[in-house]
Amino acid sequence: MMSLQQKYPDEVAAILARYPADNKRSAVMPLLYLAQRAENYVPAAALDEVAALCEIAPTQVASIVGFYTLYYDKPGGRHRIQVCTDLPCALRGADDFAAKLCAHLGVEMGATTADGKVTVEAVMCLAACDRAPMFQVQNGAGLTFHENQTLESVKALVAKLQAE
Amino acid sequence: MTEHVVLRHRQPGLENINQLAAYQASGGFEAYRTVVTSMTPQAVIDLIKASGLRGRGGAGFPTGVKWSFLSNRFPRYVVANSDESEPGTFKDREIMERNPFQFLEGLMIASYAAQASTAYNYLRGEFWELAARLDAQIAELHAAGLLGKNVLGTQYSLAVHNHLGAGAYICGEESALLESIEGKLGQPRLKPPFPADRGLYGQPTVVNNTETLANIPPIVARGAEWYRTLGTESSPGTKVMCLSGHVANAGNYEVPFGITFRELIFGLAGGIRGGRTLKAILPSGASAPILAATDKVLDTRLTYEDVAALGSQLGSASIILMDETVDMSWVALKTTHFFKHESCGKCTPCREGTYWMTHILDRVQAGGVQATDLALLSDVTQQIGGKCLCPLGDFATSAVVSSLKLFPADYEQHLMGAAAVPAKPAARAKVAQPVS
């Protein structure tokens, strides 16, 4: 497998340059986002390389992956649809929206569709409470917000993601 | 309505100030130029002190005073807190999306005042796209000579970097945030020492909220006197209030401190959706006690002091409104579930207590509880309150304690043997009115 430094040499260098030379450990979070880019989870092999770049132990990198919810140590669907069901969104119908989305996908909350394309998850406030129902779609390439959603709009998006 | 100080992009003609040229054409970076070329760091600190600016991240601490606490060691750091994860808060996002240069200019002025040559902007991980745009905007400032070595031909040099979190509410707490930038688990530090003495990498550090920083360029440009003409004596200026829940027009409202809940909700935001009755208000997201929507509460002025006098907090002004159909025991379950998820796990009372509260509140919703369970719930809140390392533990109990006190009937309807209730809170009939 190609290392991060082989795959993304400029980005690795730019990340390391943001922090003092004697505090390379600060680069662990941005490097983990790079490590997650290809597969939408952090493969075990990447832990060693990130650890070496940050001059810390691989177990310390693994504990960062475990602590922060946007890193994954196991593969999920190619896209994660993360519906906000926190209080302000729930007051504007988010629980109902999330349940209908699960029914449409034919999966339980937290599960992945049979084709491996979509995982649906319930998440905490995403700073978009005035535009509920809303969700974000996370994949290796990043995160995008989808606000003021309807069942129709999310169905159309799912169809698009599943056709990819 | 008064003018927008922070949400300036809402003013006619200023819609494009998220572009550098338009921002500069509207006077942008003149304050920074003045500061860097003609003021001492101490003079900037004195000016911010005189303005009475208070931190918008929740605690309302006077910003200039905080800056004056920096220990006399170098290097120093300035960190913008753009973690914005309190349920119901979405103001820092609007500022950074629509008026990013005013925020960056504030961060840069703060860095000059602190004599820091490196600043970090810590954004919650979900602000991924926003961070990418800010990266590009920071690069533009380098190209324009406003950042980098020898800013505007002076001795001063400054670099600004974005740092993305990865989904952890606790990283909004300033010491957990600093741990996170250092590449560690986001767990709060024991205080003191405070960041002004030992912050990032053990060095003197200023941490300020995004909105706090966005207030700084106008204060420098127009003076402390002008700033004090807005708001009240002890809470000067304007505040961006985030309105969510059952309000007719949810969104951000920038208003002078001191207008009342009633003026904001019914005068500016169109009142309650569907012509329903307002039952309760969470003025500071999930973190502060619930207020029953009495006339006394509605006529209270929105300032740090006045809301605290009601027994709650203004905090970051994430005002969540709930109409008569809402069951407050369900609200307590929602907030408790949030804090259980977000507890960093360092202290036992917070970690275990949020687990047990969620467990009991789940059973309340399922209808399988007895009066002794409610007493146990109350008991658990007392095991958490005041016994934790950081304020999250106390935050976790506030909606539970206040709902038990103000809306006991909302709990009692779920007691075993009580009349059956429909499953969905939204579909529920009217519940009892508040007792106070």
Ligand SMILES: Cc1cc2nc3c(=O)[nH]c(=O)nc-3n(C[C@H](O)[C@H](O)[C@H](O)COP(=O)(O)O)c2cc1C
């Ligand atoms: C659990 C917890 C979460 C917090 N979250 C935030 C946040 O998301 N944004 C923020 O600016 N301050 C947050 N704070 C407050 C910060 O610790 C700190 O007081 C603030 O960033 C200081 O900036 P200010 O003086 O400009 O308000 C939080 C505090 C606690 C205890």
Ligand code: SF4
């Ligand atoms: S109170 Fe909770 S969040 Fe705060 S340090 Fe303790 S366990 Fe962590």
Ligand code: FES
């Ligand atoms: S509660 Fe859903 S975005 Fe805030």
